[in-house]
Amino acid sequence: MYQLLSQHGAARRGVFHTPHGDIQMPAFMNVATAGAIKGAVSALDLKRLKCQVQLCNTYHLHLRPGDDVVRKLGGLHRFTRWEGPILTDSGGFQVFSLAKLRNIKEEGVTFASHVDGHRIFMGPEQSMRIQSNLGSTIAMAFDECIENPAEYRYVKQSCERTVRWLYRCKEEMNRLNALPDTINPRQMLFGINQGSTYEDLRIHQMRQIRELDLDGYAIGGLAVGESTEEMYRIIEAVTPEMPKDRPRYLMGVGTPVNILEAVRRGVDLFDCVMPARNARHGHAFTWQGIRNMMNAKYTLDESPLDPECDCPVCQNFTRAYIHHLFKSGEMLAMRLCVIHNLYFYNTLLEKVRNSMDSGEFDAFASRYIPVLGNRI
Ligand SMILES: [Zn+2]
Known part of the structure; x- marks a missing residue:
C-alpha cells in the first residue's frame, strides 16, 4: 500500500508498505542482475549502503541457476540473504534486447537463450510462474519493450497486446498466490505503461491499465533510444494519468540528473545499472x-x-x-x-x-x- 506523505509541485514524498518492509520514496533500487551486484557486492554490503530494495532479473535467473532451483532453495530472499523488498522484472526487456531470433505471438515470445541458444517460450503466465518461484516482493507484468524510434502503427498494436497480456498476468498471479505452497503468497504485481514517444498512445494505455487496480505502475520503454527531452516530455504526459495512491516506477533510468528531473515530474521509484556499470x-x-x-x-x-x-x-x-x-x-x-x-x-x-x-x-x-x- 502506498501512502502519500507530502507533495511538492508534482514531486511526491511517500512510503510503500510491502510484506518485506517499508520503502521510503522516492527510492532507488540496487540492481543485482543474477542475484549479485556486478562488482562483487553482496547483500551484506547492501545493508551498509542504505539500499532499500534489491532488483533481480527474471530472464537471467530463469536461465541460470533456473527458477525451479531458486524455489527449492527457498526463494530469492533466502538464496541471496537479502531480507528487504525485492523486485523482479518480467524478463520482457531481456527477451527483447538480449535474446536472438525471437518470434512474438499472442501467446507470448519464443526466443533463443543468449547463453547456449536453446529455444525458450515465455508469455505472461510463464513470467508470473518464474517470478512466483523466485518469491520476489514485487513482480513486474510481462510486456513488450519497444526501442525508440518506433513506427506508430506497430506501437499501437504492441500496446494493445501488452494490455491483453496484463490481464493474463493478473489472473495468473492471483492463481499462484492462492496456491498452498507459494513462497510469497502476498506477491505484488506492477503494470507497465508503454507507447514509445507517442503521448496519445501512452495516455490511452495508462488509462486502460489503471482500471486493473494493481499494486503499482511503471513507465517502461524509455531511455531506449529517444532523447532526454523526449523522455521528460513523456513522463510529464503520463504521470498525471497514474493513480495517486500507487507507486510510480520509471524503469531503467538513469543518471543522477535524470532521477532528479523525474522526481520533479512525480516519479517515486528508479532502477539503473549505471552506478555499478560506470x-x-x-x-x-x-x-x-x-x-x-x-x-x-x-x-x-x-x-x-x-x-x-x-x-x-x-x-x-x-x-x-x-x-x-x-x-x-x-x-x-x-x-x-x-x-x-x-x-x-x-x-x-x-x-x-x-x-x-x-x-x-x-x-x-x-x-x-x-x-x-x-x-x-
Ligand atoms: Zn563514497
Missing part, C-alpha cells in the same frame, strides 16, 4: 560531478574519492589508492567504486526525501541538477 569502468558519481579514476591526476591525490561522502570507501581509502587499483587491474578497484556509487545513489534519494520533509526540495533540485552531470 563504477566498473572507473567512473565515480560524486557531489561535485563525475570523476574518472583512471585519470593520471589522481596518482598522488590523498583525498577521499568524494570529500562529502560518508561511505565506507570514502571513509578509508584515497583517490591515489583507487587510481592505482584501476591501473593495476585489481578486482578491488571495481568493488570499491561500485560500493561508493551505490551509496551515492541511495544517499541522493535519501537527501531528496529529507529535502521534501523540510520543504526544500525545489532548492535541492535546482542546486544539484547543474552540478551532478559535470565531468571533473
Whole structure:
C-alpha cells in the first residue's frame, strides 16, 4: 500500500508498505542482475549502503541457476540473504534486447537463450510462474519493450497486446498466490505503461491499465533510444494519468540528473545499472560531478574519492589508492567504486526525501541538477 506523505509541485514524498518492509520514496533500487551486484557486492554490503530494495532479473535467473532451483532453495530472499523488498522484472526487456531470433505471438515470445541458444517460450503466465518461484516482493507484468524510434502503427498494436497480456498476468498471479505452497503468497504485481514517444498512445494505455487496480505502475520503454527531452516530455504526459495512491516506477533510468528531473515530474521509484556499470569502468558519481579514476591526476591525490561522502570507501581509502587499483587491474578497484556509487545513489534519494520533509526540495533540485552531470 502506498501512502502519500507530502507533495511538492508534482514531486511526491511517500512510503510503500510491502510484506518485506517499508520503502521510503522516492527510492532507488540496487540492481543485482543474477542475484549479485556486478562488482562483487553482496547483500551484506547492501545493508551498509542504505539500499532499500534489491532488483533481480527474471530472464537471467530463469536461465541460470533456473527458477525451479531458486524455489527449492527457498526463494530469492533466502538464496541471496537479502531480507528487504525485492523486485523482479518480467524478463520482457531481456527477451527483447538480449535474446536472438525471437518470434512474438499472442501467446507470448519464443526466443533463443543468449547463453547456449536453446529455444525458450515465455508469455505472461510463464513470467508470473518464474517470478512466483523466485518469491520476489514485487513482480513486474510481462510486456513488450519497444526501442525508440518506433513506427506508430506497430506501437499501437504492441500496446494493445501488452494490455491483453496484463490481464493474463493478473489472473495468473492471483492463481499462484492462492496456491498452498507459494513462497510469497502476498506477491505484488506492477503494470507497465508503454507507447514509445507517442503521448496519445501512452495516455490511452495508462488509462486502460489503471482500471486493473494493481499494486503499482511503471513507465517502461524509455531511455531506449529517444532523447532526454523526449523522455521528460513523456513522463510529464503520463504521470498525471497514474493513480495517486500507487507507486510510480520509471524503469531503467538513469543518471543522477535524470532521477532528479523525474522526481520533479512525480516519479517515486528508479532502477539503473549505471552506478555499478560506470563504477566498473572507473567512473565515480560524486557531489561535485563525475570523476574518472583512471585519470593520471589522481596518482598522488590523498583525498577521499568524494570529500562529502560518508561511505565506507570514502571513509578509508584515497583517490591515489583507487587510481592505482584501476591501473593495476585489481578486482578491488571495481568493488570499491561500485560500493561508493551505490551509496551515492541511495544517499541522493535519501537527501531528496529529507529535502521534501523540510520543504526544500525545489532548492535541492535546482542546486544539484547543474552540478551532478559535470565531468571533473
Ligand atoms: Zn563514497
